[in-house]
Amino acid sequence: MAQVYFHCSNSEGEGFDQRGAAIENLAELRAHAARVVQSLIMLQDPEDWRDWTLHVHDDLNIEIFALPFSSVLGKPH
Numbered sequence: 001m002a003q004v005y006f007h008c009s010n011s012e013g014e015g016f017d018q019r020g021a022a023i024e025n026l027a028e029l030r031a032h033a034a035r036v037v038q039s040l041i042m043l044q045d046p047e048d049w050r051d052w053t054l055h056v057h058d059d060l061n062i063e064i065f066a067l068p069f070s071s072v073l074g075k076p077h
Contacts, residue, residue: 001022001023001024002022002023002058002059003020003021003022003023003058003059004020004021004022004023004029004056004057004058004059004064005017005018005019005020005021005056005057005058005059005061006020006021006032006033006036006054006055006056007054007055007056007057008040008052008053008054008055009052009053009055010051010052010053011051020059029056029064030065030067033054033056033065033067034067034072036054037049037054037067037069037072038072040052040069041069041072041073049069049073050069050070050073051069051070052068052069053066053067053068053069054066054067054068054069
């Protein structure tokens, strides 16, 4: 089991996950990352999330992968 952290950034700023999550494997990690993005998108605020990216880091602060919010949101109509 690994402790991972989900940091978000765009061209104007960034947000850091201080708690993290214990994840068993890469498939679970990717699914959890997509849920994090979806939960942020669902917030009731005027933020345009298309230029945000979720950065997944291990407990040594090494990036495992990055997930652009646009890959979850799709293209605007």
